[in-house]
Amino acid sequence: MNRTSWKDIREELERRIAVREWAPGATLPGEETLAVEFGASRATVNRAMQDLAARGLIERKRKAGSKVSANPVREARFVIPLVKQEVEASGARYDYSLLSSEFAEAPELVSARLQIGPGARFIHVRCLHLADRAPYQYEDRWIHIAAVPEVELVDFRTIGPNEWLVANAPFSTAEYAFFAAGASADEASALGVEPGSPVFVGERLTWLARRPITLVRMTHPPTHRVITRL
Amino acid sequence: MNRTSWKDIREELERRIAVREWAPGATLPGEETLAVEFGASRATVNRAMQDLAARGLIERKRKAGSKVSANPVREARFVIPLVKQEVEASGARYDYSLLSSEFAEAPELVSARLQIGPGARFIHVRCLHLADRAPYQYEDRWIHIAAVPEVELVDFRTIGPNEWLVANAPFSTAEYAFFAAGASADEASALGVEPGSPVFVGERLTWLARRPITLVRMTHPPTHRVITRL
DNA sequence: CAAGCTATTATGTCTATACATAATAAGTCA
DNA sequence: TGACTTATTATGTATAGACATAATAGCTTG
Numbered sequence: 373m374n375r376t377s378w379k380d381i382r383e384e385l386e387r388r389i390a391v392r393e394w395a396p397g398a399t400l401p402g403e404e405t406l407a408v409e410f411g412a413s414r415a416t417v418n419r420a421m422q423d424l425a426a427r428g429l430i431e432r433k434r435k436a437g438s439k440v441s442a443n444p445v446r447e448a449r450f451v452i453p454l455v456k457q458e459v460e461a462s463g464a465r466y467d468y469s470l471l472s473s474e475f476a477e478a479p480e481l482v483s484a485r486l487q488i489g490p491g492a493r494f495i496h497v498r499c500l501h502l503a504d505r506a507p508y509q510y511e512d513r514w515i516h517i518a519a520v521p522e523v524e525l526v527d528f529r530t531i532g533p534n535e536w537l538v539a540n541a542p543f544s545t546a547e548y549a550f551f552a553a554g555a556s557a558d559e560a561s562a563l564g565v566e567p568g569s570p571v572f573v574g575e576r577l578t579w580l581a582r583r584p585i586t587l588v589r590m591t592h593p594p595t596h597r598v599i600t601r602l
Numbered sequence: 603m604n605r606t607s608w609k610d611i612r613e614e615l616e617r618r619i620a621v622r623e624w625a626p627g628a629t630l631p632g633e634e635t636l637a638v639e640f641g642a643s644r645a646t647v648n649r650a651m652q653d654l655a656a657r658g659l660i661e662r663k664r665k666a667g668s669k670v671s672a673n674p675v676r677e678a679r680f681v682i683p684l685v686k687q688e689v690e691a692s693g694a695r696y697d698y699s700l701l702s703s704e705f706a707e708a709p710e711l712v713s714a715r716l717q718i719g720p721g722a723r724f725i726h727v728r729c730l731h732l733a734d735r736a737p738y739q740y741e742d743r744w745i746h747i748a749a750v751p752e753v754e755l756v757d758f759r760t761i762g763p764n765e766w767l768v769a770n771a772p773f774s775t776a777e778y779a780f781f782a783a784g785a786s787a788d789e790a791s792a793l794g795v796e797p798g799s800p801v802f803v804g805e806r807l808t809w810l811a812r813r814p815i816t817l818v819r820m821t822h823p824p825t826h827r828v829i830t831r832l
Numbered sequence: 833c834a835a836g837c838t839a840t841t842a843t844g845t846c847t848a849t850a851c852a853t854a855a856t857a858a859g860t861c862a
Numbered sequence: 863t864g865a866c867t868t869a870t871t872a873t874g875t876a877t878a879g880a881c882a883t884a885a886t887a888g889c890t891t892g
Contacts, residue, residue, distance in 0.1 A: 377875070390810070396769070402842060413877045418843075434843045435885040450680065539626070551827040552782035552802035570800035572782035580620070597781040607845070632872060643847045648873075664873045665855040 381410050381420035389429060389440050400430065400438045450600050454535060455501045455509055455590075464503040471498040471562065473528045475517075482514050486577065486584035493517045495524070497533045500562050508596075510562040513588040520585060534588070537578075541585055546578040550598070559591045570594045606642050608649035614640075615650060619659060619670050630660065630668045680830050684765060685731045685739055685820075694733040701728040701792065703758045705747075712744050716807065716814035723747045725754070727763045730792050738826075740792040743818040750815060764818070767808075771815055776808040780828070789821045800824045 385406075388394050400406075403421065407414045421438060424430045432438045459466040478486070478494045494514045501509040513533050515523050520541045528536070553573050560567040572592040578585045615636075618624050630636075633651065637644045651668060654660045662668045689696040708716070708724045724744045731739040743763050745753050750771045758766070783803050790797040802822040808815045 379875095404842085414843095415845090415878085416876060418845085419875090422844085432843065433885070434883065435841055435887095437842060546832050547829065548832060549827050549829040550780075552800040552822075552824045554800050554824070570782040570784045592782075594782045594784070597779050599777065599779040602776045602778060609845095634872085644873095645848080645875090646846060648875085649845090652874085662873065663855075664853065665857095665871055667872060 378412075378416045378419035378423070381406070381412065381417055382423050384410075385420060385424060386429065389424075394440050396440050398440050400440065402437060450598060454538060455511075456532070456535065459501065459503040459508055462503065465505070467502040467505065468532050469500045469502065470529050471500060473497045478514050482587055486514075486516065486587055488516065488584055497528050498558070498562075499528065499532060501532070507563045507593060510559050510591040511588060512558070512591070513586060515586045516584050519580065519583050533586075537586060541578075541580070545580075545582075546576055548574065548576045550574040553591075555591070563591065563593050565593060572596045572598075606640050606646070608642075608646045608653070611636070611640050611642065611647055611650035612653050615654060616659065619654075624670050626670050627672045628670050630670065632667060680828060684768060685741075686762070686765065689731065689733040689738055692733065695735070697732040697735065698762050699730045699732065700759045701730060703727045708744050712817055716744075716746065716817055718746065718814055727758050728788070728792075729758065729762060731762070737793040737823060740789050740821040741818060742788070742821075743816060745816045746814050749810065749813050763816075767816060771808075771810070775812075776806055778804065778806045780804045783821075785821070793821065793823050795823060802826045802828075 385400070394400050401409070403414045403417045406421075407417045410417065421430065421432065425432045425438070428441060430438050431441055453461070456466050456468075474496055476494055476496045477491060478488075478496075480490070482494075483490055483492065494516060497511070497513045497515065499511050499513075500507055501511065511532075511534065515533065515537070517523060520537070522540065523536075526536055551573055552570055554568040555563065555565055555571045557567050559565075559571060560569070563571065565571070571594060574590040574592075575588070576590070577587050615630070624630055630651075631639070633644045633647045637647045640647065651660065651662065655662045655668070658671060660668050661671055683691070686696050686698075704726055706724055706726045707721060708718075708726075710720065712724075713720055713722065724746060727741070727743045727745065729741050729743075730737060731741065741762075741764065745763065745767070747753060750767070752770065753766075756766055781803055782800055784798040785793065785795055785801045787797050789795075789801060790799070793801065795801070801824060804820040804822075805818070806820070807817050
């Protein structure tokens with residue numbers, strides 16, 4: 373392809389913003405002008421600028437034009453893969469071990485978090501994911517049975533709850549949080565660390581059409597790092 | 603606008619994927635087919651599908667067609683604002699306090715991380731960000747003077763290093779990592795927690811055209827949470 | 833002069849068409 | 863049969879033209 377692609381244009385615009393040829397707050401030339409400069413059509417320039425806007429690098433307003441974001445609200449994007457793939461991607465051997473699986477009513481803390489009334493039936497699964505035989509992630513999960521009835525029949529000794537859910541339960545929304553915490557007794561013994569020692573916790577809630585499916589708390593030893601480039 | 607927008611199409615496709623009308627691994631109808639179904643042009647359908655592909659929901663291959671990603675590598679996007687804005691957005695009062703600022707050679711740990719030879723001149727800044735008078739973030743930053751010479755003249759008592767850098771130093775690439783750790787002596791005293799107690803650490807490196815600019819370690823008390831919806 | 837209307841303008845988006853490109857399927861030849 | 867060539871097909875992307883829409887500037891009117 374000889375013609376300038378919208379990705380080329382995006383790159384060039386991004387470069388100019390990065391080196392402050394256009395400083396934060398500055399208004400960039402209009403699409404028409406840039407189209408002439410790059411020898412492309414306005415639609416092509418538009419595609420490039422839409423992409424920059426989607427990533428928060430510029431702000432666009434009809435009539436007002438496009439401005440470089442004053443506060444470069446750089447956005448970090450993290451990929452959240454399945455634990456198994458995460459481990460195997462690092463070249464390590466993956467192992468899985470079920471610690472417990474039982475029907476139970478969710479404690480108030482859990483049902484409150486899921487915005488669900490008391491008395492709902494849940495499956496409570498606790499398991500451990502290992503990388504090269506070493507504890508990698510301790511998973512403590514509550515699954516709302518009414519939302520995924522088939523889950524009653526699943527044997528979580530052979531398949532991890534996350535893997536099963538990903539393959540069998542659709543979901544529309546999820547909330548993901550992470551933070552540092554002191555290891556609880558359960559977490560400490562599963563991960564082989566001292567109780568109270570720092571652990572990295574990810575907590576995820578998923579819904580399908582406002583109906584809560586599952587709440588999971590994933591705990592990593594303090595060596596764990598979430599990394600991204602931007 | 604009466605005509606169906608590419609965003610409408612994207613939403614509908616996303617819905618079908620979410621409710622498993624098209625299960626993971628399944629091949630979607632071709633652009634032409636969908637265009638007919640939605641009463642839109644192929645370009646419009648293409649725009650929608652490109653967006654889904656960019657977000658990792660589907661995988662597209664010429665000739666082969668588009669498939670729903672087998673492993674829904676859901677991507678989390680986190681906004682990384684300036685501390686000041688982060689604090690003020692939560693309705694709290696923001697305060698800033700410089701702890702120390704000095705010229706120094708970077709310790710080997712730092713220069714190695716930045717892939718820079720020994721002996722380079724740095725400014726080492728330590729400061730504290732407060733929300734409603736309570737410690738919110740402890741910042742420990744090394745700034746590579748050769749990369750941003752003007753930094754020598756800045757008085758970090760009046761402006762935070764991050765704010766100054768964002769406004770004055772362009773950057774092209776950044777690497778961002780976070781993890782849990784036990785508080786160091788410095789961190790503990792700055793944040794008012796016990797040494798060794800769990801803290802949430804964010805570490806960021808930035809470059810301009812492969813030239814390292816700064817390395818910063820930002821430490822939060824364990825109440826801190828990074829949250830996202832996906 | 834203030835309130836409201838109108839013209840202008842930059843972006844938002846769709847369409848139809850064209851060609852490029854990658855991957856595969858089908859066909860051909862030694 | 864196997865290696866190579868050619869056709870086919872879905873996606874990737876550019877273009878010109880058109881109309882929509884939001885925000886602003888300027889103008890008009892009471």
